[in-house]
Amino acid sequence: MLKLVKYLRGYTKESILAPLFKLLEASFELLVPLVMAGIIDHGIAQENTAYIVRMGAVLVGLAIVGLCSAITAQYFSAKAAAGFGTALRDDLFRHILGFSHAETDLLGRDTLTTRMTNDTNQIQAGVNLFFRLVLRSPFIVFGALVMSFSIDVRESLIFVVVIALLAVIVASIMGQTVKMYKQVQKRLDDVLGQTSENLTGVRVIRAFSRQSDEISTYKDRTQNLSDMQIHVGNLSALMNPLTYVVINLGIVAILKTGSVKVNVGTLTQGEVVALVNYMSQILVELVKVANLIINMSKASACARRVNEVFAIQNSLVDGKEDALQSWDSAKEEAVICFKDVNFSYPNAGADALEEINFSVNKGQMIGVIGGTGSGKSTLVNLIPRFYDVRQGEVEIAGKNVKEYSLSSLRRLIGIVEQKSRLFKGSIRSNLLWGDEQATDEQMNRAASIAQAAEVINKKEGRLDEP
Structure with missing residues (x-):
């Protein structure tokens, strides 16, 4: 995830201001229980209407300032996250377009599509949530603990125990779900790959009457994805009930011990209410922290997948010669030559082409005939250098195609594929x-x-x- 921080470079101001405004909002929120305690102890208990009105106005002021801070923080975090996502997608798209067919085949078009869309969206959402909660939630949790100490030291020990138990619950559940989310993304890739494969080869599937087999395979993969998502969801769903049980037990403990102290006069009713409110704040924020951890776990897994793409470099080294000039000035009769060419696809067990030798003269029209999978398309793909040969040379106008710049080489060559592709537009x-x-x-x-x-x-x- 840290490797992608560079895409926030143009949003330094927003990246700083978003958490700070959230911190400001949290500060005002921590003051609310104390104001409420004052209203109960000094306003209601002493029937001081003026004090109640005055403190009520303070509460309204805190709410308005907190709302403005929250909106401002949301604006800055959304702006930074959206800019981050846009820059990341642009750079990733540019990087993928620089791949040769070998790199594209190695990863697979389906997983590249998933990583450029779904994965980048998950990372962007994680960044947005990070800016909003990274300072706010821990600040409120520990701030509530500190405020409870300022009210009553012994009562605050209940907070210490509750926070420790909640930390254990959150860490245990998150430790399991983080690993599972990686499996969810992998199984999602399998489903998308199967979908793309079936749509691309639908005619072949029908020709061989393989519809039922493909449907069965697709159901198995979607079921695997569904099972893993349900398993992760069930585990994550334990978070809320377990945390609520611990928090409610903590509140019961505060009311039990607090009522005794109120009776003997060492604690006021307002202070007990403030302690309960701080406990509720801790509950809300820990649930948010759990949500942050879940989303950051997803974002981290997606970031690793995106970094895997960035780590792959184009295997084609661009040449410097201009293919158009060489073609125009070519004196050789044979303008395309294959010399002892051997080629194999990435991770293939055997060569797709072996010891290919032939030449094509100017003005000559030739056809390559062979059965399905015999290497006809592979042979043609070596001319515009969609792939590099493993051994031997492919020459155009007397020079190895590796000597030409890719842009000039491909401007020289016209290709009509078996299946036409039209881009959106006119x-x-x-x-x-x-x-x-x-x-x-x-x-x-x-x-x-x-x-x-x-x-x-x-x-x-x-x-x-x-």
Whole structure:
């Protein structure tokens, strides 16, 4: 998580002010029980209406100032968290776009999508909650303990015991749930991967009548995810009842011992009410602390997954030569050459291509024929350097493709994939991917070559049709 703190660089002011305003709100909240004790002991007991009105106005003032502090803190924490999330997603997206196909295949497209969306959202939510509670909740818990000591030292020992028991409960439950949340994220990846795989290969599944098998596999994975989420939820759900039992026992102890002291005159009724209020404040804040720990555990697990992506570097070393210039000045008859090429996919047990040798001359049109999985697409993917060969060389215009810059190499090569992909926008915006400066005439000519002109011309907006 600490490795991602750099994305808060532009929000230093908000990162400082958000907890401080929450601390200010907490300070006012700690004063409320004392004011209430004064109203009971000096106002109600002595029938002093003026004092009650005056202290009532103080309570209203504390509430208004506390509300303003809370709203201000919420604004700064939300701004910092949103800016953090935006910067993190932008950098992660930029980093992923720099991957070669080898890195993308190694992690998997589905888990990359999950890490860039769900994981970054969890981290952002954790940062937001951290700013709001990191100072407030501990301050109120220990502040309530200190205030109880100022009222009665012996009664405050009940607070010490209660806080110790609550700390043990929270630590025990959190220690188990933190590990389980990692498993939840892993199983979520499995479900998303299965979903994407089925949607991508739906035709193959139908062709081989594998629908029932895939449905069964999907149900198993979703059931595994559901079981783990329910298990974690049940364990986390123990937090509230256990903490309420301990707090209520503490309140009973305060009322029991406090009533005796009120009877003998060593403690006032207002002070007993103040002690009960401080105990209630501790309950509320410890529940918030538990919620903070749960969310920070999720955020920490997600941060580790995001850092795993950042730790992976592009295996392709960019060259410096301009492929377009080399192509224009090429004198060789053979413009594409494969020389003793061997290639294997990441973590594969065997080579997908072995000892490939051939050349393609200028103006020559060739077709590569082979069965499914024989390596036709793999062979083509080596030309624009989507992958690097394990052994041998792929040459274009007499030079190894590794010598060319990736941008110039890929501007030189046109690719039509087996399955067309369209990006959100208009027909024009999709055509401009090939050349941002293309004119309407050039785009219409390209559409004509691709046998798409007739379809486009039937559209009302033609090139500007969504």
